[in-house]
Amino acid sequence: GLSGGVDSALVAALAARALGPEQVIPVIMPYHSSSPDSEADARTVAASLGLEPLVVDISPQVDAYFERFGDADRGRRGNKMARERMSILYDMSWTHRALVIGTSNKTELLLGYGTIHGDMAHALNPLGDLYKTQVFAMARALHLPRRVVEKAPSADLWEGQSDEQDLGFQYAVVDMLLYHLVDERRTRHELRNLGFDDAFMDLVGARLRDNQYKRRLPIIAKLSTRTIDRDFRYPRDWGR
Template sequence: MSRVASDYRSNVVTDVLSRTGVIRPDPNDPSPLRIDEALVGKMLVLFIRDETLKARLKRAVVGVSGGVDSAVAVALASHALGPENVLGLFTPYRHSSDESRRHARQLSKKFRFTLEEVPITTQVDAYFRSAPIDESDQKIRIRMGNKMARERKSIEYDRSWPDGLVIGTSNKTELLLGYGTQFGDMACAINPVGDLYKTQLRELALHLGIPEEIVRKPPTAELWVGQTDEDELGFTYADADLILYHMVDRRLRPSELIAAGFDAVLVTKIREMVRKSHYKRVMPLIA
């Protein structure tokens, strides 16, 4: 190798190391995502308590789907404000599963918060009945899923009046990917889990005592029968979390991740999803 080539390679390696630090991006190493679950849990409990008191309110309302994200949110709220000041709302559509209902009730029993079931089938179906629709059409399915999400959030806000806050349940992975409904499930007064990647949220869930069957089950918004998040996204949360961590938190370039062994197609897809969904993560722009 020539002296010039050697010096160039040395400079490139030095530049990459100066940017990556001691944490080297590695698609087979999820350890950078590890958190101190006990410390994070305490911080988030204080966050909910402080923000509720600052708003001079006393209650929390949480949409409890039976999944791990809302399970963590409602557990944290119960610890922060006392279960007597937490209302969980299970808002099933006609194809919501019995398992989701059972898991929501299991959480209510374990963390002692009040759980109410408020079905949304009648109002959602009434809206779509005004024009013929084909529920097998993917675009119609997404429209219906968005309508469900906004209907659920409307109920949560209604039930939060006059002295409660709506607690968000969207994790950092979903928020960055834009995998959620604007003014639907992404809407909230405060979000204690929004800076936790899905992988990290699962760790915290186990620490909080969320039943493992809830933590480990395939994530789904139950937008239609058989729907799962990862099937719809086309990749796993574990793969996405690691890429997002290095790309967003550590500000590594896509080219650096690809050079480190991350799948080029997946890196590009995730980067584009983050870019295209930016508008969902900011307040509406005013001209």
Template structure:
């Protein structure tokens, strides 16, 4: 993987958050805090950049499980204002009007988009910006819900791979419990990111870095990492098929 000067990266992200908030006359930032390392890292960065009194954390569970406690731990360790909003009644009411029962992936997308609506509702009333929590690994593979967790005003981690976010989190003092837990989007019970992606983030990031940033040939990547070409082609396919999620809607030219 690439070698970053992490203290410098933290300083640059803090500058970015402060600068972008000031540019639009924002009073602060609202963050969806899930109990995972990405949202925790964004919360820590934002509190450092803007001051804890200008941060609102929204904890929006569908399943009332240990993730809620972890999210509260993050908010309380920072001393930021936070709210817990159980989205199950909202999502279930929405589903009841569909006229069909969505599968678990579609239901997960509805959850993510419900959270987006709540984030922007609170941002609007407080004149806050919504800070997204997606990282570069998720962005490149399309591992996010379009117009859901992929929707934000600014995304401080979007140029950092997941494994780099873990390093940033350690330096910021994010609770070890949060850093070490298995990454999950919390869209259904026992769901984990790495199970869905089909490989560890460590391997995924090594492939993505070589494939996208260094633009190395898939055969060379497979040789360097001691893996099959098929694994590289699989990641290449994730990047290619998710291109539409990384751009605004397109229309025909006349």
């Protein structure tokens, strides 16, 4: 899915470099409340990479569903939009015998900023081990359109929506904490010495713990000696 944001732009660029533009199908999926700038930016990215975008408006199916649930809040509507986009991408996957490439970065995955079976559904994810600030740096290094790299990150689920407002902190700050906490495994005492206050560490730590379920396969009730999610675990299936 090509949204017009920096994450999907970087994924498109990496895929085009690795596979060739003719092997990449960018799908632009606006909703009627989406900013026209988002679609324009997505088209700019596609053109700069030599890609032919497919545009599918998700408004009809989303609006048809919420005609029955008119009191649905923004969060519920946003999740529905993400899952409609997932449904379209996997339909395109079947149609073109192609794989769905994810666009969630490490910051989003750790903090649970994504929708299960929505934007978190994919076959492979090139950005999953890159923090958001690293995504920005890589996008600049690959000379992606400046406007896309410099605009405020937004899922564009409603007018004025901002990722950093939803999260409650800036990427530059939370990425630094996550790096020291997750990658370097610093202790609470060491993090304090680096300048992080307890309230911020508690908030981020709670999000990490609360969203662990989004980062793993569904738990299977263990009844045998070889249970798929904990005992039968291989990099690839036998005979392939």
